[in-house]
Every structure is written in structure tokens, then in C-alpha cells.
Amino acid sequence: MSRPPEPWRRREALADLYYMDARARVLDLAAFLDRLDRAEGAEDHRLRSLRAALALLADGKEDRARRILESWSDPTTDPAPAAGSKGATGAWPGA
Amino acid sequence: MRYVEPHAHMVSRTTDDYRAMALSGCAAVCEPAFWAGFDRCSADGFRDYFRQLTETEPARAARFGLPHFAWLCLNPKESEDLGLAEDVLALIPEFLSRPNVLGIGEIGLNKNSRNELRVLERHVQIAVERDRLILVHTPHLEDKLKGTRLILDVLRAHGVKPGRALVDHVEEHTVRLVLDAGHWGGITLYPESKATPARAIDMVERYAAERLWLNSACDWGHSEPLAVPRAALEMRRRGHSAAAVDALVYGNPVRFLSQVPGFRVAEGADLAP
Ligand SMILES: [Zn+2]
Numbered sequence: 233m234s235r236p237p238e239p240w241r242r243r244e245a246l247a248d249l250y251y252m253d254a255r256a257r258v259l260d261l262a263a264f265l266d267r268l269d270r271a272e273g274a275e276d277h278r279l280r281s282l283r284a285a286l287a288l289l290a291d292g293k294e295d296r297a298r299r300i301l302e303s304w305s306d307p308t309t310d311p312a313p314a315a316g317s318k319g320a321t322g323a324w325p326g327a
Numbered sequence: 328m329r330y331v332e333p334h335a336h337m338v339s340r341t342t343d344d345y346r347a348m349a350l351s352g353c354a355a356v357c358e359p360a361f362w363a364g365f366d367r368c369s370a371d372g373f374r375d376y377f378r379q380l381t382e383t384e385p386a387r388a389a390r391f392g393l394p395h396f397a398w399l400c401l402n403p404k405e406s407e408d409l410g411l412a413e414d415v416l417a418l419i420p421e422f423l424s425r426p427n428v429l430g431i432g433e434i435g436l437n438k439n440s441r442n443e444l445r446v447l448e449r450h451v452q453i454a455v456e457r458d459r460l461i462l463v464h465t466p467h468l469e470d471k472l473k474g475t476r477l478i479l480d481v482l483r484a485h486g487v488k489p490g491r492a493l494v495d496h497v498e499e500h501t502v503r504l505v506l507d508a509g510h511w512g513g514i515t516l517y518p519e520s521k522a523t524p525a526r527a528i529d530m531v532e533r534y535a536a537e538r539l540w541l542n543s544a545c546d547w548g549h550s551e552p553l554a555v556p557r558a559a560l561e562m563r564r565r566g567h568s569a570a571a572v573d574a575l576v577y578g579n580p581v582r583f584l585s586q587v588p589g590f591r592v593a594e595g596a597d598l599a600p
Contacts, residue, residue: 238566240532240565240567245566249564297499297526297529298500301471304469305469305471305500306469306473311443312438312439312440312441313440313441314407314440314442315438315442318438320438320466320467320468320469322468
């Protein structure tokens with residue numbers, strides 16, 4: 233006899249806790265994409281990386297969060313010659 | 328509930344924040360040296376900052392019964408200027424013996440540059456020579472994965488005992504690298520970047536929960552000084568036991584930090600729950 237799963241491994245319990253939050257985030261993301269459609273001008277690397285991540289979100293495979301973070305990461309290995317600016321943009325411009 | 332705040336930049340926070348933390352069950356607060364939001368002009372600015380971390384903040388925290396501890400270093404955002412870095416590195420030994428100092432931190436990388444890497448190595452040398460604990464900041468956003476790999480290489484090359492270094496601000500793409508190297512990992516709870524409470528608890532459920540801690544890393548930016556107790560509440564709502572929550576937000580930081588002989592928690596906190 234196997235024991236019932238802990239609450240955090242039960243889909244219904246997770247939906248009770250997180251569904252409304254996830255629903256709101258999906259709608260916010262949809263509205264953001266609509267807003268971009270209504271706007272003009274070229275898309276920079278941040279928006280291109282965001283759109284590329286949407287495919288990972290929907291590919292049905294595991295570890296989406298890790299794979300999306302990796303897709304936005306600088307894949308190079310050599311130290312940069314100089315720091316340049318202090319900031320980061322959220323997605324690697326070279327992608 | 329009781330918890331330890333292992334990473335908070337209290338020089339940027341109000342006295343009301345200290346009070347709110349004490350009211351929420353905080354048993355000790357630890358403050359790594361970091362960037363002030365602007366580059367300091369000289370090593371004298373760091374001398375004053377180190378006095379603030381080792382004299383002023385412990386006194387502010389003590390008014391609420393909170394033990395305050397500090398980590399000292401030159402942060403990676405000011406590490407491009409190697410001349411300044413050497414001047415600040417020369418200051419550190421005289422402050423290291425102060426009673427509330429835990430070790431060297433938060434050192435690390437920001438833009439993964441050659442100079443940042445050199446200054447990181449100098450700090451690691453100081454820590455290894457004096458057998459002090461190390462707290463490492465990993466870079467932001469797209470620079471984090473590369474920076475984490477470079478940092479782990481430096482720690483390995485300098486023979487740092489894995490259990491003596493905590494690598495902070497891990498996310499889903501770096502947490503395994505850090506834990507597999509034998510180090511401790513810190514998960515930072517930020518409203519936008521780094522991790523949300525939900526993602527933090529996911530990582531705790533999936534990986535070596537006994538070598539992870541949660542922190543707010545609250546500073547002058549978008550951050551939340553009560554992020555750790557809020558995440559603890561979320562963990563309870565998800566159905567985790569009070570004992571599991573206590574082990575994560577209190578037991579783990581106490582275990583890592585107790586490697587420093589002078590570390591202690593607020594009076595009575597060790598008697599609960
Ligand atoms: Zn910090």
C-alpha cells in the first residue's frame with residue numbers, strides 16, 4: 233500500500249493555492265503581448281528572448297524554469313575584458 | 328516562528344524594519360558588505376562603512392534584542408579599479424577580528440570581468456589563509472550562470488573547503504551546480520528578480536534542503552525585509568510541517584553560521600519551538 237502524496241504533490245491542492253495567481257500572470261503576459269502588437273518599432277533582444285521562452289513554456293517537457301533561465305543566459309565561458317556597465321538586462325544580447 | 332535573516336543590508340533599512348523583523352521571530356541578522364548604489368571615491372569610504380557594519384548596526388539591532396553579524400569585503404561592482412581594491416583589501420584584516428564579523432563576503436562577480444575575477448581571487452586567498460567563512464554573491468540575470476561557473480572554479484582552485492562557502496542568489500539553473508560542488512546555497516526572495524517564495528520552496532523540495540537557506544537580501548532597492556517569514560508561511564500553506572520550516576529558516580543558517588565561534592542567536596530563540 234503506498235501512502236497518499238504530501239499536499240505539495242497533489243495537483244488539486246496546488247491548484248487551490250496557485251491557480252488564481254498563475255491565471256493572473258497568464259493574462260498579464262497575454263495583455264503585454266497584445267500591447268506590443270499595438271505598438272510600433274523594432275523588438276530588441278529582451279523581447280526576442282521572451283518570445284523564444286514562450287515556446288519552452290509550452291513544449292510539455294520538464295524543468296521549464298531551468299531551461300528558460302538557461303536560454304536567457306550568457307553561454308560564453310571566458311571572462312569579459314572589462315566590466316563595462318554594471319547592469320544586466322535580463323537576457324543575453326548575443327542570443 | 329523563529330528564523331535567521333542571513334543576508335540583509337540593514338544600513339539601507341529603517342529602525343522600523345528592525346522592529347518588524349524582531350516581531351516576526353528573527354533570531355539574528357547578518358549583513359554582507361556590498362555596493363552602496365554609487366562608487367566610493369577612496370578606501371576611506373570603506374573604512375567608514377566597515378565601522379558602520381561592526382559598530383553602528385550591531386547597536387541598532389541590539390535595541391530590539393537582535394544579534395547582528397557582518398561580512399566584510401570589497402563588492403564586485405567596485406572591483407574594476409584594481410588600485411582601490413588593493414587599498415580596501417589592506418583594510419580588511421584589521422576589521423576581521425571584530426566580534427560580530429563572520430568572514431569574507433559578499434564577494435563574487437557582477438559582469439564576469441577579468442578584474443572582478445582577480446579581486447575575487449584575492450579575497451578568497453585572504454579567507455583561506457585565515458580559515459574564515461566565505462559568502463559569495465552570484466551575478467544578476469543573464470550573467471548568473473556564467474558567473475557561477477567561474478566562481479566555483481575559483482573556489483575549487485584555491486582549495487576552499489566546500490562546507491565553508493555559501494554561494495548566494497542561486498536559481499533553478501545554478502542551484503545544482505552549487506550543491507553538487509558541496510557548497511551551501513542561498514536563495515534570495517525578491518519581488519521581481521531572483522526567486523519568488525513559490526520557486527524557492529520548489530527548489531527546497533527538489534534539492535538538498537539541508538544545505539540551502541532563504542534570505543531577503545533587503546537593501547535600498549526593490550526588496551522586502553520580511554521575505555523569509557513570508558516564505559515560511561507559504562511553505563506551511565503548502566502543507567510542510569512546522570519542523571521542516573524551522574529546519575530551513577532557522578536550523579540551516581544556524582548550522583552554517585555556527586562554524587564561527589562568536590555566532591549566537593537572540594536570547595531564548597534556541598529554546599523554541
Ligand atoms: Zn546582498
